[in-house]
Amino acid sequence: MLERKPRKDRTEVTFVLPADTPPGPVSVVGDFNQWEPGTHPLVPRTDGTRAVTITLPGKGEHSFRYLAAGDYWFDDESADGHDGVNSRLRT
Structure with a gap:
């Protein structure tokens, strides 16, 4: 799931997954981090999900x-x- 918070000249996007699906560590990888695995790992939240927030251009x-x-x-x-095998996100 994607959560978005528009700001003046940027958008904060939170990438959210269930706590255990899939099991083990998960990171979000994309053109915003040069497809570098591990740069943005999802971390547990109190509501039982795991997430990471990334600030992107508006x-x-x-x-x-x-x-x-x-x-x-x-x-x-x-x-x-979707763009071939990749998910697409608009800010």
Whole structure:
């Protein structure tokens, strides 16, 4: 799931997943972090989910995927669209 908070010239996007699906560590990887695994790991929240918030430019589109343990790549079903194997996000 994606949570968005528009700001004056940027958008804060929170990437949210269930606490244990998939099991193990998960990070969000995309063009906003040069597709570098581990740069933005999801961390547990008090509501039983795990998440990470990234600040992105106010207007634009970004490609991303999630990377879980065992080199398991997957998409976000709540994304704005898909570009081949990548999820797409509009800010």
